[in-house]
Amino acid sequence: MSGTVGSEDRGFTLGDGVFDTALARDGAVFARARHVARLVAAAQAIGIAIGAGAIEAALDGALTPAPAIIRTTVTRGTAARGLWPASAGAPTLIVSTAPWTPALLGQPARLITATGRRNEYSPTTNLKTLGYLDHILAAREAAAAGVDDALILNTKGRVACTTIANVFALIAGRLITPSLAEGCLPGIMRALVIEAAPALGIAVEERPLAPQALAGADAVFVTNSVRFLRPVRSLDGALLGDGTDMVNRLQELVLRTEYNDR
Structure with a gap:
């Protein structure tokens, strides 16, 4: 330290x-x-x-x-x-x-929806500040439910993020992720995925995402700088689309591109 x-x-x-x-x-x-x-x-x-x-x-x-x-x-x-x-x-x-450890990579995640909400109007909503208690309490909810993480909605009831990650959903061939105005952080891996996806023929849209849309998505995954791209297996006990192959291909491209550019 x-x-x-x-x-x-x-x-x-x-x-x-x-x-x-x-x-x-x-x-x-x-x-x-x-x-x-x-x-x-x-x-x-x-x-x-x-x-x-x-x-x-x-x-x-x-x-x-x-x-x-x-x-x-x-x-x-x-x-x-x-x-x-x-x-x-x-x-x-x-x-x-x-x-x-590489064991942190690729393991599918099970999520619940947190009871608390993320304030997309806060001046600090797009900053990684030291005030993390809302996310800590959501993580405690997830642990109590025996799952890996909690999906956090904003005050409008739309997807913002999880306690530690950005959220993506593949819907009708397009990769949807909440815009920063929805209350999520400007994740580094989020940005890399947005930049890399078109090379695989996948268009990306940053826009509002209703939690109900996740149930019908072909794939849902979350991203951060430690676990990279992580498929989501279930939300509130309901199984979600298995997009492991797409997630793996996208992760491989992201890593190869970033390592080549550094």
Whole structure:
């Protein structure tokens, strides 16, 4: 781990910060430039000034020979009590790692629909902030139900995301994923899938997605930077279309393209 958090750090006391999770393999961070750019943009969006160079150096310092999950956290730093003005000094930058194994890839997921809703109108809805309690409670629901993850709807009752992933559905030959206006995060793997799918002859639409449409989809899968593309086997106990072959082909293309471009 690089860096420490003091007891008066606003990230600790108020959740005042942002974070990013990436995968390091073969001595490099997968989609490194995209992860760094997104984290810098998220920090800037909440008024924290941090340069890409500092984040890149922290990531490089955390690399090990073994594959690892790398979490990079940026907080506003230490400040006096109160919400605002935040008389903080330099931001806090922390990088931590956890083991990663290929066994995490490709395992079909079972989902339930969370009871809570994601607020697509929040100014932070497209940012990976440190305030993750809504998703923690949804993950607790999923664990209590004996499934892998929870589908989170927005205030209009449409698909936003899961607790840890973006959502895609193959419907009538088109790949549908909620737009950012629906309340999802701008996932790195989400962006890579959107860019890669047309090469397989699959058109992509970013638009509202009703949860009822998932039942009739030819395939449903979720994406994040640690598990890549993960087929969804069931939702609320109902089996969904098996798109494993398509998901595998799309994942292979995404990985090959990104590794060739880095």
